[in-house]
Amino acid sequence: MGVVCSAIASVFAAIGRGIMAIISAIGSVLNAIVGAITSVFVTIFSCLGDIFCCRCGGGRRRGTV
Secondary structure (H helix, E strand, O other): OHHHHHHHHHHHHHHHHHHHHHHHHHHHHHHHHHHHHHHHHHHHHHHHHHHHHHHHHHHHHHHHO
């Protein structure tokens, strides 16, 4: 009976490790997706900031000097 219980415990431990590996893989994929989206937003807003800065701030400085 002890051998059977040990085998069942090993099976459940292996299943648990497999589930944890799947969850870890999903987490790393989601982390990569969020990082990519954040990078795109940072690039877009940086570009918009450069455009508005050049149009507004840059034009005023040149006009006043």
